[in-house]
Amino acid sequence: MLNGNVTEYQDEIIESTGFWGNINIAEFQRQRAIPFQIPLEMVRAALVQAMQEMEIDLAEVVExxxxxxxxxxxxxxxxxxxxDNFLQIQYKKAVFARAKADLLPEFMTLSAREVHENRDLVQERKTLLTEAAMAVRAIKGKKRSGVWLI
Structure with a gap:
């Protein structure tokens, strides 16, 4: 049935500012099981936002x-x-987790709502953002957890 929806992975590159390398949309869609019903423009926007956030968070590492x-x-x-080396893998992990966290609300608007009906999207979002934070810590050379004096 032709309905205008994309039904295959989009082998499209989003260019980074340089150091971290580019991101392939198809790789994100495959690794994070992003439904084809989510508009490509939204997927692009979520990835660009996540990449830019990572550029800011990791500026000292790049330096x-x-x-x-x-x-x-x-x-x-x-x-x-x-x-890919360890840093590239962790960078992609963080970008992909942040981007998927941003896209989660869209999952509830999909045609297969019953599939997503019992999902705890708030908890899933927290889990994805925690995953991204752990990847950022690994890139920065920090341990999984830490204690600081206040």
Missing amino acids: KYQSDGYAYVEHVGGVRFDG
């Missing part, structure tokens, strides 16, 4: 690596999977 002579994240050594 450190660049002062150490690494122009781009892919130049940093370490364990690699599918061409």
Whole structure:
């Protein structure tokens, strides 16, 4: 049935400001099980917002690596999977978690509402944002939890 909805992953690149590398929309859709019914414009906007938030949150990290002579994240050594190093994997994890957290309210407006009916979207959003925060901590070289004197 032709209804104008996208029914395949969008192999489209969102360009970053440089250090962290680009994000592929199809990779996000696959990894985070983003329904095709969510308009591509919304997916793009959520990813761009998450990428920009990460640029701000990780500005000091970029400065450190660049002062150490690494122009781009892919130049940093370490364990690699599918061409990506630890930092790239954690960056994508944080961006994807934040973007999906922003898109969660749209899940309730989908045609398959009964599938999403019993989802606790508030808790799911908190879980995604926690996942993103943990990835940011890992990128910054911090432990999973910490205690500070107030």
